[in-house]
Amino acid sequence: MKILIIKPSSFGDIIQALPCANALKEAYPGCFISWVVFNQWQDLPKLCSDIDEVIFWDRKNGLNGFFEVLGKVRATDFDLIIDLQGLLRSAFLAKFAKGKVKLGVPGMKELSNLLIKEVYPQNALMNATLRNLEPLRFLTGKKYEPKINITPDETLFKQFEPQLGKDFISFLPFARGKGKDWSLENYYELTDMFAEKYPDTKIAVLGSLGDFGKFQHNKITDLCGATDISSLAAVLSKSFLAVGADTGPMHLASVLQTPSVFIFGASDINETAPYIGKFSLLINKENPADIDKVTPTEVFAEIEKWKK
Known part of the structure; x- marks a missing residue:
């Protein structure tokens, strides 16, 4: 199973999103997780052993950077795409990427929920770590205890x-x-x-x-x-x-x-x-x-x- 997580920024927000990768590995053993991140934060998902591939998004390159990362993600047919950023640019990326199922986190902004499905919008203000696990709860009907596998060098x-x-x-x-x-x-x-x-x-x-x-x-x-x-x-x-x-x-x-x-x-x-x-x-x-x-x-x- 191939899964794409879109969470390009920023430092603390990415840290609070990483438990989603651990929960996905628990829910779908053997799945392959790709993570889209802005260049400046690329070393954060690399710290996490649950993430198999890091895809860089050159934010400073503007629209060209968007089409560049879109080309990268469209090279793969994903089974599941989760937008944990919940903004218009990340939702556009999810919209035009190839994926069978596409979901967004509670609390999507900038009308991004018109592009992909926002799960449990009533939970937009819950703790960010728990909120990032809500798409998986929507899929499986199970709650997952937040865990993170980070191994510093x-x-x-x-x-x-x-x-x-x-x-x-x-x-x-x-x-x-x-x-x-x-x-x-x-x-x-x-x-x-x-x-x-x-x-x-x-x-x-x-x-x-x-x-x-x-x-x-x-x-x-x-x-x-x-x-x-x-x-x-x-x-x-x-x-x-x-x-x-x-x-x-x-x-x-x-x-x-x-x-x-x-x-x-x-x-x-x-x-x-x-x-x-x-x-x-x-x-x-x-x-x-x-x-x-x-x-x-x-x-x-x-x-x-x-x-x-």
């Missing part, structure tokens, strides 16, 4: 071991989207608290190359821009703990079973909260958008719980 950590050693935690302080960034001042205060109590445990700050140098503190190791997705997974798998906002790398840390303290802001915690792994969720309940009302003392208390 631990040899990639060797290049960072001289800087970090074996006892370190990771801060992931940089998030996209208004109201998702906990202030650097809060992180500095948290760093002071942690370094005072655990002076032998190092702190790695992870982010993109554009974030390098933003976190100014003498107790941290700035690795922003030093990792790609594969080596980021290796670092996070070796980290004792991760702290950060609702970001893709934090969701990766959680599914890698690294204890993860999420500081939630404006994003919908009911929809985007992690479902798999070891995690704590902190949020300003009075006004979630005011993320800085979550105090360093509260975050440190959660770190202490995991340390014990």
Whole structure:
């Protein structure tokens, strides 16, 4: 059985969609799963052993990129096509790909549900990880427990071991989207608290190359821009703990079973909260958008719980 999953972006959303591949392998043993993803995220599905083929979509190439990826997927006659992105461009790709059955995830947008069938639209606001399993429930009548098979290449950590050693935690302080960034001042205060109590445990700050140098503190190791997705997974798998906002790398840390303290802001915690792994969720309940009302003392208390 040949199955195509269309989920081209973005980091955290792809992580929350990967359990669909595991459930498909359970439902249809021996099936061959192809995954369409934008070039910049191509290493994410490659981490997952349940995915047999990764098909790259060059988003920057505009309409030409769409027709290029359409040509790639039309080379195969699929038994099942699932659009987990739920946008017009992904639905067009599903519409014109060759497939016997075509389904979309609950919560399809941009009128994409006019192109392919949206299953259980009433479940559009459920947790994203569970929502991505709804097309399979529609097909089989069964609920599947979210599971994910990610195996980082631990040899990639060797290049960072001289800087970090074996006892370190990771801060992931940089998030996209208004109201998702906990202030650097809060992180500095948290760093002071942690370094005072655990002076032998190092702190790695992870982010993109554009974030390098933003976190100014003498107790941290700035690795922003030093990792790609594969080596980021290796670092996070070796980290004792991760702290950060609702970001893709934090969701990766959680599914890698690294204890993860999420500081939630404006994003919908009911929809985007992690479902798999070891995690704590902190949020300003009075006004979630005011993320800085979550105090360093509260975050440190959660770190202490995991340390014990």
